Every structure is written in structure tokens, then in C-alpha cells.
Amino acid sequence: MADIIKKGALFLMSQKCYDNYVLEHNFLDVPCFKALLSKGLGIGIIAGSVLVKVPQVLKILNSKSGEGINLIGVMLDLLAITFHMSYNFMNGYPFSSWGDNTFLALQTVAIAALVLFFGGRKPHAFIFLLAYAGLLYVLNSGLTSMAVLLTIQSCNIPILLVGKLSQAVTNYNAGSTGQLSAATVIMMFAGSLARIFTSIQETGDQMIIITFCASTFANGVILAQLLYYWNKSPAGAKKQAAVKKAKSKKDN
Numbered sequence: 001m002a003d004i005i006k007k008g009a010l011f012l013m014s015q016k017c018y019d020n021y022v023l024e025h026n027f028l029d030v031p032c033f034k035a036l037l038s039k040g041l042g043i044g045i046i047a048g049s050v051l052v053k054v055p056q057v058l059k060i061l062n063s064k065s066g067e068g069i070n071l072i073g074v075m076l077d078l079l080a081i082t083f084h085m086s087y088n089f090m091n092g093y094p095f096s097s098w099g100d101n102t103f104l105a106l107q108t109v110a111i112a113a114l115v116l117f118f119g120g121r122k123p124h125a126f127i128f129l130l131a132y133a134g135l136l137y138v139l140n141s142g143l144t145s146m147a148v149l150l151t152i153q154s155c156n157i158p159i160l161l162v163g164k165l166s167q168a169v170t171n172y173n174a175g176s177t178g179q180l181s182a183a184t185v186i187m188m189f190a191g192s193l194a195r196i197f198t199s200i201q202e203t204g205d206q207m208i209i210i211t212f213c214a215s216t217f218a219n220g221v222i223l224a225q226l227l228y229y230w231n232k233s234p235a236g237a238k239k240q241a242a243v244k245k246a247k248s249k250k251d252n
Contacts, residue, residue, distance in 0.1 A: 054107065079159055
């Protein structure tokens with residue numbers, strides 16, 4: 001039993017930190033505390049990511065509609081997640097520092113496919129799934145050089161910002177957040193915020209850290225809109241959208 005406990009502890013911390021905590025009872029070791037906190041947060045984020053976008057998927061399935069969801073934004077978000085996942089995987093970084101992207105990618109693929117499916121483009125949904133599978137193979141099989149992956153990762157910031165903020169523009173024009181799930185938006189914001197800390201601790205990769213800072217900002221904008229439009233009725237939202245549309249036509 002003691003060996004099992006030790007193996008479990010060593011999964012969360014280094015041998016040095018294990019000795020500090022268990023043998024020397026030095027619970028004030030700051031570097032070990034940060035490393036343990038980072039590892040715990042990473043595992044927690046991965047566990048949460050298994051379900052983070054499920055509320056969004058269920059909301060689309062129940063309503064049989066992707067109304068209010070910006071498909072371009074979803075696609076760009078998927079690209080950003082996929083590039084980040086592949087960059088980390090091919091660099092050999094700890095799974096706890098990026099593993100949530102695996103589950104986020106699967107759920108984002110489901111959202112994009114459902115939006116296409118319920119939008120009357122069933123063949124496009126099937127073609128999209130095949131194309132994405134091909135992209136995964138190219139990025140993670142060694143066919144793509146590390147230099148290219150680094151360049152792609154550097155493009156993640158504008159891709160991510162354009163994707164998220166295009167959703168924000170859609171929300172603004174509609175005067176509501178449509179079929180966006182509150183649970184998903186909140187968890188995405190909290191996860192990206194926590195990832196700034198875990199990336200600093202576990203990878204030290206400046207590109208990844210900056211990417212998560214940008215992601216936190218963009219997710220924060222969506223969260224702010226969610227809170228702002230929370231008590232607005234659908235009728236009020238439609239009226240606001242009609243007023244904006246009429247004003248736009250008048251200006252033109």
C-alpha cells in the first residue's frame with residue numbers, strides 16, 4: 001500500500017519534493033508547492049475539459065439548432081486548439097500541461113458538425129469530419145516539421161482572437177448570446193486563466209503563455225457579454241437586433 005501511495009505522489013511531484021514533504025516534513029518549500037499546485041490544476045483542467053463543452057453540445061441537440069453560434073468562430077477556435085495540441089504533443093511537453101486540448105478538440109468538432117448538420121448542410125458535416133481527421137494525421141505523424149509547427153503556433157494568437165471576437169460581434173449584432181451555454185463559457189474562461197500559471201510552471205514556453213493570455217482575454221469578453229445579456233428577453237434581443245439592422249441600412 002505504501003508503494004502505491006508513493007507512486008501516486010510521485011505522479012504529482014518530483015522525488016525531491018516527495019522527500020521534502022514526506023521525509024523532512026518541509027511543507028514551506030515554495031518551488032515544490034508551485035509545482036504541485038500546477039500539476040493539480042493541470043489534472044483538474046483535463047478532468048473538467050472532458051465535459052466543458054458538453055452543455056453546449058446538448059443545447060444544440062435539444063434545440064436542433066445552432067442559432068447564435070458563429071460557425072467561422074467555431075472553426076477558428078478548433079484550428080487554434082488543434083495547432084496548440086499538436087505543437088505540445090510533438091515537443092514532448094507533459095500531458096498535464098496540454099491534455100485538455102484533446103477533449104476540447106473532440107467537443108469543438110462535434111459542435112461544428114452539429115451546426116452544419118442542423119443548418120441543412122449534412123454532406124458538409126461529413127466532409128468536414130474527414131478533412132479534420134486528415135489534418136490531425138498530417139500534424140501529429142511527423143509529416144510536419146517542428147519549424148512549421150512553431151510558425152503555426154505563433155499564428156494561434158490572431159486565429160484565436162479573430163475566432164472568439166467574431167462570436168462576440170455575432171452576440172452584439174443579435175443582442176443576445178443565442179444558444180451559447182453559460183456553463184461552457186464560464187469553464188472556458190476559468191480553464192484558460194489557470195493555464196497561464198500551469199504553462200509558466202511546466203513548460204516555460206513564452207509562445208504558449210502569451211497564447212493563453214490572449215485566450216483568457218477573448219473568453220473574458222464572451223463571459224462579459226453573457227452576463228450583460230443574461231436578463232434580456234428573446235423578444236427584447238430581437239427588437240434590439242432589428243433596430244441595429246434598420247440603422248445600418250439607413251447609414252448605407
